[in-house]
Amino acid sequence: MKNKLIKTMITLGSVAMLAAGCSSNTSKADNSDKIMEKGPLVVGLDDTFAPMGYSNSSGEIVGFDVDLAKEVGKRLGIAVEFQTIDWSMKETEINAGNIDVIWNGYTISEERKEKVAFSEPYLNNSQVIIVLKNSTIQKKADLKNKTLAAQQGSSAVDAIMSDKSNIVPSLKNGEIIQYPSNNDVFNDLKSGRSDAIVVDETLGRYYMKQNTDADYRVLDEDFGEEEYAVGFRKADVKLKEAVNETLAAIKKDGTYDKIYSNWFAE
Secondary structure, X not given: OHHHHHHHHHHHHHHHHHHHHHHHHHHHOOOHHHHHHHXXXXXXXXXXXXXXXXXXXXXXXXXXXXXXXXXXXXXXXXXXXXXXXXXXXXXXXXXXXXXXXXXXXXXOOHHHHOOOEEOOOOEEEEEEEEEEOOOOOOOHHHHOOOOXXXXXXXXXXXXXXXXXXXXXXXXXXXXXXXXXXXXXXXXXXHHOOOOEEEEEHHHHHHHHHHOOOOOEEEEEEEEEEEEEOOEEOOOOHHHHXXXXXXXHHHHHOOHHHHHHHHHOOO
């Protein structure tokens, strides 16, 4: 019985090592030619991140990044598929080979650069603080002893944690309340469970415009500016270069501006 148990443990261990090895190989192998010759290009996204990439009322994946990715795929001659993922696991998903790119309001950061390669930035953004209109909170310092919420695994959390104001220890319970989606974050603020939230400005202003059943207010102070880019496996150099060249062409011929105006009308 003991020998059988030992054999079983060795077998399970071997399977785990093999799985880990496959994941590692997927991360290190250059899949560029395979993707660009045969497709599809699988785009990983959080389908609640409007207006960058989200599921509309009909269940269709739409958004600014979705239209941009489709245009890139069209010009490269490859099909583009959109895969909903757990945003907190995005780097794990791409390096395991479950998706080919992260393209959904993905902010460049030094920490993320250790896990993925980034395209050239294509859109500027900032991390804004939003409260209900009648809130007494007017600036960062007013967050002391307040409840602050953000999306789990988001650049909003990174921005708060790295901000020079060192606000986290002064928050209620000394922590940021984190939720799986930005919809949850807004619902938490609307219900009064959170005193303030931090979200991408692109998403925040779009959400407020689409949801007028609550009065929101954006503070003048924020948690810093940032840039959006496409995330790739570090080994997929040719794919990254092809997307960079195509994005540059899309900007040069005015197509980028047309797509932008569809989603970010003044």
